[in-house]
Amino acid sequence: MVGVRASKAHRDEGIALVVLMSCSALFVIAIALILGFLAFNGTRLFWGDHYSPLKFLFGTDWDGFGGHYGAATFIAGSLVATGMAIAIGGPLGVAIGVFFSELAPKRVATAFKPAIEVLVGIPSVVYGWLGLTLLVPAIATVFHLPDGDGLLAAGIVLSIMILPTVISLSEDALRVVPNSLREGSAALGATRWETITKVLLPSASSGIAVAVILGVARAIGETLAVQLVLGNAAILPTSLLKPAAALTSEIVMDMGDAPDGSGFKHALFAMAFLLLLISMGLILLIRLALRRRT
Amino acid sequence: MIQSQPAAAPALADKMKIENLDIFYGTFQAMKRANLSVPDRHVMALIGPSGCGKSTFLRALNRMHDLTPGARVEGKVTLDGVDIYAPSIDPVTVRHRIGMVFQRPNPFPKSIFENVVYGAKIHGEKNPKRLAEIAEKSLRAAALWDEVKDRLSRSALDLSGGQQQRLCIARVLAVEPEVILMDEPASALDPIATSKIEDLIGELKRDYTVIIVTHSMQQAARISDFTSFFLLGELIEVGTTSDIFTRPRDKRTEDYITGRYG
Numbered sequence A: 001m002v003g004v005r006a007s008k009a010h011r012d013e014g015i016a017l018v019v020l021m022s023c024s025a026l027f028v029i030a031i032a033l034i035l036g037f038l039a040f041n042g043t044r045l046f047w048g049d050h051y052s053p054l055k056f057l058f059g060t061d062w063d064g065f066g067g068h069y070g071a072a073t074f075i076a077g078s079l080v081a082t083g084m085a086i087a088i089g090g091p092l093g094v095a096i097g098v099f100f101s102e103l104a105p106k107r108v109a110t111a112f113k114p115a116i117e118v119l120v121g122i123p124s125v126v127y128g129w130l131g132l133t134l135l136v137p138a139i140a141t142v143f144h145l146p147d148g149d150g151l152l153a154a155g156i157v158l159s160i161m162i163l164p165t166v167i168s169l170s171e172d173a174l175r176v177v178p179n180s181l182r183e184g185s186a187a188l189g190a191t192r193w194e195t196i197t198k199v200l201l202p203s204a205s206s207g208i209a210v211a212v213i214l215g216v217a218r219a220i221g222e223t224l225a226v227q228l229v230l231g232n233a234a235i236l237p238t239s240l241l242k243p244a245a246a247l248t249s250e251i252v253m254d255m256g257d258a259p260d261g262s263g264f265k266h267a268l269f270a271m272a273f274l275l276l277l278i279s280m281g282l283i284l285l286i287r288l289a290l291r292r293r294t
Numbered sequence B: 001m002i003q004s005q006p007a008a009a010p011a012l013a014d015k016m017k018i019e020n021l022d023i024f025y026g027t028f029q030a031m032k033r034a035n036l037s038v039p040d041r042h043v044m045a046l047i048g049p050s051g052c053g054k055s056t057f058l059r060a061l062n063r064m065h066d067l068t069p070g071a072r073v074e075g076k077v078t079l080d081g082v083d084i085y086a087p088s089i090d091p092v093t094v095r096h097r098i099g100m101v102f103q104r105p106n107p108f109p110k111s112i113f114e115n116v117v118y119g120a121k122i123h124g125e126k127n128p129k130r131l132a133e134i135a136e137k138s139l140r141a142a143a144l145w146d147e148v149k150d151r152l153s154r155s156a157l158d159l160s161g162g163q164q165q166r167l168c169i170a171r172v173l174a175v176e177p178e179v180i181l182m183d184e185p186a187s188a189l190d191p192i193a194t195s196k197i198e199d200l201i202g203e204l205k206r207d208y209t210v211i212i213v214t215h216s217m218q219q220a221a222r223i224s225d226f227t228s229f230f231l232l233g234e235l236i237e238v239g240t241t242s243d244i245f246t247r248p249r250d251k252r253t254e255d256y257i258t259g260r261y262g
């Protein structure tokens, strides 16, 4: 009897193992297929249509139907908008994280933490819509412009979008710094500010780096909100007040028009592949940052 | 004749004086009406069973409770006659003058050198040559120099526990405090590291006033000039260490001392 039950348990366990393993295998295969598909189509422009990768990366001439696939304006637009988002949202987010972790009374911190986590989940179209109805007209008024959309608007919207992520993760990174370091620093006659800047932030640096890199990943991949406020003009970003275009927004704008199998379509695939490579690079950076911690 | 009595011998100048000290965690009173005088350049040991409030008492002496939410300190603690809890006093200056070594070594995740000069840098020393001198002097005083002089730029976290604790002592010495508080500084260490720290404390009292919590009565007997005995949130008895261990006046002190070794 015992033997029968044991062997039944054994069989059930075997079945569960097979099910789990096939699920995992399916998942891995699906991911591999997606990556392979993107890599194949994303490089087709170069080996299929014999378009120069250098012209794609550094050319500014974009005419999908005319055979000009210089994506530099979009790459630059993405980089500048993301850079602004990080320049604003990074320090601000870390500062607010420091506030919640080190300075705010416990009651305030526990009340605001869930609120910030809700902000992470707000759909991006909401941010874009708010940017379009509030921020874009405000920029137009302040700078006396006919239109307020452009890189400044996109940078600000993106910085607000990444704030919750940066705040929440940098706060977490600071909270895991052992209290003994706070006490040790204070016991040497350090002020709270000195303890924060000289001990806590350096101790939490890898976690904060991860917070900022995830912010970069979110900003560079953001599509809808950027598209709504960026103005979508394929020109090099020479001024923050001028409209521009980003990799993500341009793919969305053009993907309906580009005929299947055309160089145009392949150029859009190449842009998507480039975004994939960038986010893979960012994940690699996060791994490095986390490795450094141990 | 020095008798076992609450205050130290009259000939000695008091470095710190604690009067009617009450300490609360929320509504729980962890220290009741404690009175103690600590003479300059001597070692005062605080002993008593676990949970009797030794750490609680010690942390009141450099305003460490300011960092603990819910902790409240009432009464008077003076350093050279000045009340360190007076509204006009900046707790940061208090902690500059009264250093603290914790039960568990807590080096910063920085290099050995950066750990030692941390306090000196904070208090305005920028000259690299001076900082190097301070580092060497403090590490020598903490009996660590010979072991680390070739690897000052290595992470302090790579040191052994005993070395880390001596580094934490060096770090305190580098800010040149007047009083050093130690909360069971050797409790996480092996006998060899412990005896190094004990030797060190013997050296320290030439320049510093040391107040040390210890669980080991032999240790208190070896290193301290005065001993105070705590029980259940009360300071029961203070006296010279030899009096406390040979002729305690209070029955409870005697029970504690003989209970362990009788």
Ligand SMILES: Nc1ncnc2c1ncn2[C@@H]1O[C@H](COP(=O)(O)OP(=O)(O)OP(=O)(O)O)[C@@H](O)[C@H]1O
Pocket: B025, B028, B030, B048, B049, B050, B051, B052, B053, B054, B055, B056, B057, B068
């Ligand atoms: N942060 C705190 N909040 C609430 N109660 C505390 C806190 N710290 C200590 N206590 C309580 O205060 C009392 C004294 O604690 P304390 O740590 O001072 O004892 P101790 O004599 O140092 O003990 P040990 O020898 O075990 O270190 C204990 O009852 C403890 O539970």
Ligand SMILES: [Mg+2]
Pocket: B054, B055, B056, B183
């Ligand atoms: Mg204790």
